[in-house]
Amino acid sequence: TQLLEQSPQFLSIQEGENLTVYCNSSSVFSSLQWYRQEPGEGPVLLVTVVTGGEVKKLKRLTFQFGDARKDSSLHITAAQPGDTGLYLCAGALILGTSYGKLTFGQGTILTVHP
């Protein structure tokens, strides 16, 4: 059983459409990160959210941390082909972890068609 469940696992859309990726858990996290990964490369950090209810924006990307710090969402407005990639959420559990270990979701593969 995955501690962090991401949905959907696959998303194929046309350029200009909006989309939302979800990251859900029954556990509480002290912080949650979103990463983007391109083929043949390692994940690259997009954002970290630490406060329940927090919303952060990065150009056309909007990230939200749930009030209870158990879930998060990534919303992309007017998707572009350059947004294509694997999106990963990762969380640090609020109890029982030390030394910064992150737990990752399975990832969402996004394909944006021109």
Place this chain on the structure above:
Amino acid sequence: DAGITQSPRHKVTETGTPVTLRCHQTENHRYMYWYRQDPGHGLRLIHYSYGVKDTDKGEVSDGYSVSRSKTEDFLLTLESATSSQTSVYFCAISEVADDYGYTFGSGTRLTVV
């Protein structure tokens, strides 16, 4: 880009042979991690280090060992490679615990035949 490099980038090895993957950082970060990435599983933690000679197991540590004799180097060893260890391996570093995210290397694609 952050100074983290993994070597080799690709390796094919035979079942039963030992394999060592290297992660080298120039950031002087305290924390280093080894993950494996497989389809449908995301990234799973193998081992991590919180200082020189200080290491601990992650969720999928069976069949793997690590060593960190210097701040900048974190080695992952497969004692006797098996086909189930065919995967892409990523090293990550972080300066502080969890809240500030990781910087990842570019990965090592390992194939065990």
